Amino acid sequence: MDLMQGVEFSHWLFNNYLDKHDILIDATCGNGKDTLFLANKLNSEGKLYAFDIQKEAIENTKHKVKVNTLKGNINYINDGHENMDEYVDESVDGIIYNLGFLPGSNKDIKTEKDTTITSLNKSLDLLNVGGLIVAVIYSEHEGGFDEKEAVLNFARKLNYKKYNVLHYHFINQKKTPPEVIAIKKRNGVK
């Protein structure tokens, strides 16, 4: 078996830390793969907020959820994740990011380092103790490398007494496969 690629690894992390009744955020719902994956893990007490700045992405995600006959408790929000605190007024257990552009769509509409960092700061505030943030980061598109560096710098500076931080990446490939950052708010820390 090969080592897991970024998206697979991000789901594996959530498989290991998720509870059925969790409150979760998909910060970049895109074509809905992560939304579908997370929503499938929840029961009727769980809730998922799905953000995307593109209406097309919100519609794609709604469609994916519908054809998979998922009845979960999903709030779709057609706005930037940097405004998540305006929509989420409860603490959450997990937040997933899949950075970059919507596959098959306009590559110029993509996550940007400044709004991503604003959003990550808000995610830390919303996250419960024991909660998990996972970001899958692509760096080959324009602006992607700078965004990746900004996210890595942000993550590296987090206080180790409050957060466990993981960086998962392949180091011997020709191209630059997606990398993963995972941030866990440590138990026993307020």
Ligand SMILES: C[S@@+](CC[C@H](N)C(=O)[O-])C[C@H]1O[C@@H](n2cnc3c(N)ncnc32)[C@H](O)[C@@H]1O
């Ligand atoms: C790589 S795609 C996400 C793929 C998606 N998770 C999936 O499973 O199909 C990145 C998405 O981020 C969205 N995006 C860009 N800037 C954003 C922002 N500030 N807030 C929320 N979504 C944003 C894009 O519109 C795009 O759909």
